[in-house]
Amino acid sequence: MEYKLAKRTENIASSEVREILKIAQNPEVISFAGGMPPAELFPHLEFSQIAADILKSGVESLQYAPTEGYLPLRRWIAERMDKKWGIRRFTSSNILITGGSQAGLDLTSKLFLNIGDCVMCEEPTYLTAINAFRIQEAEFVNMPCDDQGVITDGLEELIRARKPKMIYVIPVHQNPSGRTWSLERCKKFMEIVTRCEVPVVEDCAYFEINFNSQCHCSLSAFDPKGLVLSLGSFSKVLAPGLRVAWISCSEYLCKKLAILKQVADLQTPYLNQMIIHGYVQKYDFDKHVADICRTYKERCELMIEELKKGLPKGVSFSHPDGGMFIWIHLPEFVKVRELLNVCMAGKEINGEKKKVAFVTGAPFYAYDAQANHVRLNFSNSTFERISDGIKVFCSALKEAIADYYGDAKENASGGVMRCGA
Amino acid sequence: MEYKLAKRTENIASSEVREILKIAQNPEVISFAGGMPPAELFPHLEFSQIAADILKSGVESLQYAPTEGYLPLRRWIAERMDKKWGIRRFTSSNILITGGSQAGLDLTSKLFLNIGDCVMCEEPTYLTAINAFRIQEAEFVNMPCDDQGVITDGLEELIRARKPKMIYVIPVHQNPSGRTWSLERCKKFMEIVTRCEVPVVEDCAYFEINFNSQCHCSLSAFDPKGLVLSLGSFSKVLAPGLRVAWISCSEYLCKKLAILKQVADLQTPYLNQMIIHGYVQKYDFDKHVADICRTYKERCELMIEELKKGLPKGVSFSHPDGGMFIWIHLPEFVKVRELLNVCMAGKEINGEKKKVAFVTGAPFYAYDAQANHVRLNFSNSTFERISDGIKVFCSALKEAIADYYGDAKENASGGVMRCGA
Numbered sequence: 001m002e003y004k005l006a007k008r009t010e011n012i013a014s015s016e017v018r019e020i021l022k023i024a025q026n027p028e029v030i031s032f033a034g035g036m037p038p039a040e041l042f043p044h045l046e047f048s049q050i051a052a053d054i055l056k057s058g059v060e061s062l063q064y065a066p067t068e069g070y071l072p073l074r075r076w077i078a079e080r081m082d083k084k085w086g087i088r089r090f091t092s093s094n095i096l097i098t099g100g101s102q103a104g105l106d107l108t109s110k111l112f113l114n115i116g117d118c119v120m121c122e123e124p125t126y127l128t129a130i131n132a133f134r135i136q137e138a139e140f141v142n143m144p145c146d147d148q149g150v151i152t153d154g155l156e157e158l159i160r161a162r163k164p165k166m167i168y169v170i171p172v173h174q175n176p177s178g179r180t181w182s183l184e185r186c187k188k189f190m191e192i193v194t195r196c197e198v199p200v201v202e203d204c205a206y207f208e209i210n211f212n213s214q215c216h217c218s219l220s221a222f223d224p225k226g227l228v229l230s231l232g233s234f235s236k237v238l239a240p241g242l243r244v245a246w247i248s249c250s251e252y253l254c255k256k257l258a259i260l261k262q263v264a265d266l267q268t269p270y271l272n273q274m275i276i277h278g279y280v281q282k283y284d285f286d287k288h289v290a291d292i293c294r295t296y297k298e299r300c301e302l303m304i305e306e307l308k309k310g311l312p313k314g315v316s317f318s319h320p321d322g323g324m325f326i327w328i329h330l331p332e333f334v335k336v337r338e339l340l341n342v343c344m345a346g347k348e349i350n351g352e353k354k355k356v357a358f359v360t361g362a363p364f365y366a367y368d369a370q371a372n373h374v375r376l377n378f379s380n381s382t383f384e385r386i387s388d389g390i391k392v393f394c395s396a397l398k399e400a401i402a403d404y405y406g407d408a409k410e411n412a413s414g415g416v417m418r419c420g421a
Numbered sequence: 422m423e424y425k426l427a428k429r430t431e432n433i434a435s436s437e438v439r440e441i442l443k444i445a446q447n448p449e450v451i452s453f454a455g456g457m458p459p460a461e462l463f464p465h466l467e468f469s470q471i472a473a474d475i476l477k478s479g480v481e482s483l484q485y486a487p488t489e490g491y492l493p494l495r496r497w498i499a500e501r502m503d504k505k506w507g508i509r510r511f512t513s514s515n516i517l518i519t520g521g522s523q524a525g526l527d528l529t530s531k532l533f534l535n536i537g538d539c540v541m542c543e544e545p546t547y548l549t550a551i552n553a554f555r556i557q558e559a560e561f562v563n564m565p566c567d568d569q570g571v572i573t574d575g576l577e578e579l580i581r582a583r584k585p586k587m588i589y590v591i592p593v594h595q596n597p598s599g600r601t602w603s604l605e606r607c608k609k610f611m612e613i614v615t616r617c618e619v620p621v622v623e624d625c626a627y628f629e630i631n632f633n634s635q636c637h638c639s640l641s642a643f644d645p646k647g648l649v650l651s652l653g654s655f656s657k658v659l660a661p662g663l664r665v666a667w668i669s670c671s672e673y674l675c676k677k678l679a680i681l682k683q684v685a686d687l688q689t690p691y692l693n694q695m696i697i698h699g700y701v702q703k704y705d706f707d708k709h710v711a712d713i714c715r716t717y718k719e720r721c722e723l724m725i726e727e728l729k730k731g732l733p734k735g736v737s738f739s740h741p742d743g744g745m746f747i748w749i750h751l752p753e754f755v756k757v758r759e760l761l762n763v764c765m766a767g768k769e770i771n772g773e774k775k776k777v778a779f780v781t782g783a784p785f786y787a788y789d790a791q792a793n794h795v796r797l798n799f800s801n802s803t804f805e806r807i808s809d810g811i812k813v814f815c816s817a818l819k820e821a822i823a824d825y826y827g828d829a830k831e832n833a834s835g836g837v838m839r840c841g842a
Contacts, residue, residue, distance in 0.1 A: 004586065005677065006535050006557075012680055039480040047483070048474035048476035051692075055469035057458040061658035062468070068442075099520055099664075103686040110556065114427050115536065131684045135531065136427075158739075165425065199424065225422045243520075243690045257427065259433055263552045264685070265524040268665045269693055271472075284824065341644045 001101035011134040023357040025369075030389035032376040033357040035175065035324050041292055042053035042239045043279065050278035051082070051093070054271065061271035067262045068254075070273035071098025071248070074279055077232065077246055085143065085230075086217040093251045096258055099268045101205055101245040103230040103261075105132035108166070108201045110260050113138050113291050117165035120158075122150060124373070126175045126203065129168055133366075140366035143167075149181030152188040159196045166199045172216045173323025176364045176375040180321065183217065190222035199253075202230045207324040208237050208289050211297040214321075219250075224402045226250030234276055236324070237289050242272040288352040296324065296379050303378040310394030312401055328374040333404050334397070336371055349388045354391045432555040444778040450765070451810035453797040454778040456596065456745050462713055463660045464585040464700065468761050471699035474475065475692065479809050482692035488683045489517025489675075490667070491694035497701055498653065498667055506628070506651075514672045516681055520689045522626055522666040524682075525652040526553035529587070529622045538586035545794070546784035547596045547624065550589055554787075559785035564588075570602030573609040580617045587620045592746025594627035595636045597785050597796040600740065604638065611643035620674075623651045627744040629710050631656050634720040635742075647671030655686075655697055657745070658710050663693040690734040717745065723807050726734075731815030733822055749795040754825050755818070757781045757792055762832075763817040770809045777813045794799060 023033050045052035054061050068074065074092035081087045098104040105128070113119065113136040121130070133140070141162045143150045149171060169189075171181040181189070191198055202219045210216070218229045226249070235247035247257060261267075279285065303326060307317055317328040330336065337360055346355035361373025375395075378386060433506035442452055454730075475482050489495065502508045519525040526549070534540065534557040542551070544563035554561070563584045564571045570592060592602040602610070614621055623640045631637070641649045647670070654666035668678060682688075700706070724747060728738055738749040752759065758781055767776035782794025797814075799807060 001618070001648070001671075003674065004533075006531065006538075006586075008535075009532060010682070011676055012684060025487075025755060034485065036485050041485050042477050042480045042483045043479050044483060048473045051476055052469045052473035055465050055472055059465050059660075060461045060662075062463045062465060062662040063460050064455065064457050064661045066446075099686045099690075100688075102684070106685045110427065112425075114429075128684065128687075135681065135684055165427075178605075195742055199422070227422070239480075240485045241481075241483040241691050243688070245684065250422075253424065256430055260430070260556070263433060263523070263549065263556055264527045265520045265664065266549075267521075267664070269520075269690060270662050271693065272690055280794055 004178075008135040009223065011137065011169055012131045019067050029357050030381060030385045030392070031357045032378070032381065032389060032393075034213065035377055036380040037236055037240060037292070038295065038380050041295060043283070046279060046283055047239070047275055050274065050275050050282070051271070054274050054278060055084055061269075063272045065153040065267055067267050067399045069095065069268060070270055070277060073097065073273045074246075074275060080219075081218065081230075081232070081248055084215060086215070086221040088221075090220075090248055094248050094254055096247045096254050096261065097273060098245050099265060099269045100240070100243040100263065101203065101231045101233045102128060102132070103264070103268075104245055104247045105129050105201070107257050107260050107264065108229055108231075109133055109136045109138070109258065110264075111253070111257055112166040114165070116160050117330050117336075120162070120164040120167045121366055122169055122174065123421070124176055124370070125168065125366065126170060127204065127363040129311055130366050133168070137166075142366060142368065145179065147179060149179065150183040150189055152185060152192060155189070156192045157190065159198060164198055166201055167193060168201045168203065169219075170203040170205070172204065173209060173320060175206065175323065176325055176361070176373075177327045177361075178217070178318035178320030178323055178325055184281045186217060186219055187222050190219055193227055194223070194225055197225065197253060198227065200228045201358065202228055203235055204230050209296060210293055210322040211300065212321050220248065226253070226306060229253060237292060238276060238279065242275065243267060244272050244276050251316065255308065269338070271410050293322075299378045299381065299383070299386060300326070302383055303390060304374065305386055306390035307394070308319050310390055312394075312398050324379040325375050326376045328380060330372040330374065330397070331401065332372045332374060335376060335398050336362075337375075339396055339400055342399070343392055347392045349391050354388045356389045358393070378399060428582065429558055432558065433552045441660040443669070444765075448800060450776045450778050451802060451813070452778045453799070453802065453810060453814075454530070454780050455801065456798055457801040458657055458661060458713070459716065462716060463507065464704070464709065466530075467700060467704055468660070469697055471696050471703070472692070475695050482690075482695050486688055486691045488679050488688050490516065490689060491691055494518065494694045494698040497698060498669070499642060500783050502639065502651075502669055507610045507624075507636070507642040509642075511641075511669055515669050515675055518689045518694060519668055519676050519682065520686060521656060521661070521664040522652045522654045523549060523553070524685070524689075525666055525668045526550050526622070526676050528681050528685065528803045529650055529652075530554055530557045530559070531685075532674070532678055533587040533620060535586070539583050541585040541588045542584070542787055543590055543595065545597055545791070546589065546781065546787065547591060548784040549620065550624065551784075551787050554589070555729045556732065559586075563787060566598075566600065568600060568608040570600065571610055573606060573613060575645070576610070577613045580613065580619060587622055588614065589622045589624065590640075591624040591626070592640060593625065594741060596627065596744065597746050597780075597782070597794075598748045599739035599741030599744055599746055601637070607638060607640060608643050611640055613725045614648060615644070615646055618646065619648065623649055624689075625651050625653045626657055628653065629742040629830070630717060630722065630745065631709065633713055633742050638681065641669065650674060651711055658695060658713060659700065663697065665689060665693050665697050691726050708715060714743075717800050719805070720802065720807060721747070723804055724799040724811060727769060727808055727811035731811055733815075733819050745798055745800040747799060749797065750824065751793040751795065751818070753793045755821050757795060758785070760795075760821050761818055762812055762822070768813045770812050770814055775809045775813050777810045779814070
């Protein structure tokens with residue numbers, strides 16, 4: 001039986017993240033692949049009590065309920081964004097609860113994108129966001145970036161030439177690069193998009209995962225025309241399995257998104273929203289977030305230390321001050337997929353075979369993939385596994401480089417090529 | 422600020438169901454509008470214990486998890502469909518868990534529909550399914566129906582002429598008409614779609630809500646080519662607020678849908694899936710379903726009795742043997758929207774003002790709406806409210822008819838028009 005499927009199904013034939021999650025489920029493998037928070041930090045005992053109380057005391061969590069979400073949670077989110085994200089004008093009417101940020105990407109794509117419409121993204125950017133735009137059959141334009149964020153010189157000309165229907169950015173602790181935009185760059189960027197009147201979807205999944213005491217501003221703080229839609233999430237600060245996230249935006253767009261959400265899934269489960277609201281009411285959420293950040297920071301620092309010790313010269317990597325990932329820039333001749341295969345096959349460390357998984361860089365590019373990158377997750381591994389895993393990774397990489405020079409020597413009769421900086 | 426939105430947002434500018442849910446939330450109003458199960462039947466105390474145990478004993482329910490769904494629940498669903506739905510060939514690989522059936526409609530639409538593709542539906546059909554197809558900018562073709570289901574005479578010619586990309590049907594206790602297809606009609610229909618090789622999305626939301634002892638067959642039971650995608654749901658048999666439903670179909674389509682689901686929402690919350698699995702493992706699910714059916718049947722019978730007593734002559738209505746709705750066929754001259762306004766304004770019953778809400782028929786037609794219908798929900802009202810509410814409805818309808826005859830008399834100088842049969 002040959003089915004006639006919609007054209008969009010051809011655009012996302014394979015799925016890197018699905019492979020990642022399958023790899024990550026095998027406890028034998030040291031996985032730096034997925035973007036998973038460490039399960040040992042989930043407040044599951046608190047949730048157990050809260051869920052039991054909600055369900056014992058009534059049936060509100062089990063009935064059909066308004067699409068926009070659980071009002072007390074929407075109010076709490078609006079207040080937090082006002083206080084901690086520098087926005088100072090949001091109420092519950094600006095907040096739509098979604099089934100994870102991925103559902104927010106689905107809804108915002110549906111809101112703006114016709115077939116062939118242009119989306120502008122950072123280069124590189126979050127791979128499953130690329131897929132969300134691909135199934136709307138969007139066209140992509142990459143925005144060049146430096147370590148301060150999207151490069152604003154020439155951006156207005158690019159926007160006027162390519163007329164994007166929306167821009168997608170991750171200004172804080174970007175996935176995969178770990179980059180955070182400078183405040184100055186945020187303001188310049190918003191001046192330009194405000195002049196050009198382009199909607200901006202700002203992904204704030206890692207917004208509160210900060211290793212230093214600094215807070216960040218949402219782009220909404222510099223948005224006089226209501227162009228910014230921010231995607232916030234409880235996945236990284238409480239638990240991803242509950243699938244509760246939100247979109248904050250102008251009331252007008254919020255209403256439009258609610259109509260689209262009703263057609264997509266009617267509503268996000270109230271039980272899950274009420275569990276989260278119960279937690280932030282009864283417990284010290286700021287302390288919980290601080291505990292997460294401390295753990296991540298320690299793991300990140302260890303990974304950086306091990307990378308410094310083990311990486312061959314000329315291999316650079318990001319030093320994030322938040323989020324979950326380190327982004328490694330390899331010499332261009334390294335075949336990253338082969339490197340992954342070697343790491344997955346395993347290497348002996350202290351007399352024991354250790355297998356390591358990571359994500360290759362190519363899927364993080366909508367087009368013109370730079371294949372010589374690796375994304376390493378540090379949040380979901382113990383010290384021991386980070387230490388062992390990075391040793392495997394560095395050893396495999398050194399071999400790949402040595403092999404190349406060996407081959408190069410043979411092919412070039414003794415000439416030695418220099419490793420790309 | 423004028424936003425440039427995607428074209429699809431124009432297709433679903435207003436939303437009838439959103440209005441319905443808002444009306445239904447006001448306890449003053451006797452609501453026959455929504456399709457809500459009665460909250461007093463939700464097993465919330467059992468859920469409370471199950472949820473507490475799941476969360477106390479571990480963190481599996483809180484971490485990212487495979488898109489396809491919780492394997493033990495997928496296995497249980499496959500077994501139940503084999504045993505109770507007459508399918509006899511499904512395994513967990515044929516089951517994809519979705520966030521409610523609405524998410525199943527979103528995914529199946531994405532799987533099959535390009536812009537302008539044709540969808541064939543029963544006339545009338547479920548209004549939010551129409552919206553799910555509309556946001557893919559589909560074209561609609563209605564299939565004429567009688568009390569045995571879709572009329573199969575001429576169906577093959579219609580399919581070959583209009584080349585639908587998919588067919589959407591609700592063969593058991595249809596929403597809104599209450600109709601259940603005869604077994605013979607199911608088989609004839611499947612013979613035709615098998616010859617024409619058209620995928621069929623079969624909505625089974627009310628499949629287990631039977632007032633008599635009969636079981637029903639899924640169209641999958643007559644599907645040698647793997648063309649049927651069945652949407653099953655726990656919303657009507659356990660609790661809609663948990664948002665757990667499923668799609669069953671061929672393994673090939675199941676894999677394609679899982680890729681689309683990953684882009685739509687990554688996964689359905691595992692806690693919710695584990696609560697349902699815990700319930701069907703620990704409690705007598707068949708007894709629970711039988712209790713629901715008995716309650717619905719009693720309410721349905723009372724509503725039919727009150728309608729028989731109160732409706733003016735010439736007004737016909739369905740006598741469902743399952744599901745949640747009675748479908749009323751009014752004389753064509755009755756202005757249904759005005760009738761709703763009168764009912765919402767309220768009428769005095771036994772010295773007290775009672776307000777009544779229902780859904781008008783027009784939104785259940787993809788096009789060529791027959792405006793002279795009303796859908797009444799009986800599942801979510803007590804005996805007293807059904808009795809009072811139907812008195813209000815019948816009294817308002819009698820007035821509307823009397824007014825019309827009064828007007829008709831005036832306009833036609835004494836001539837009396839007959840009420841449509």
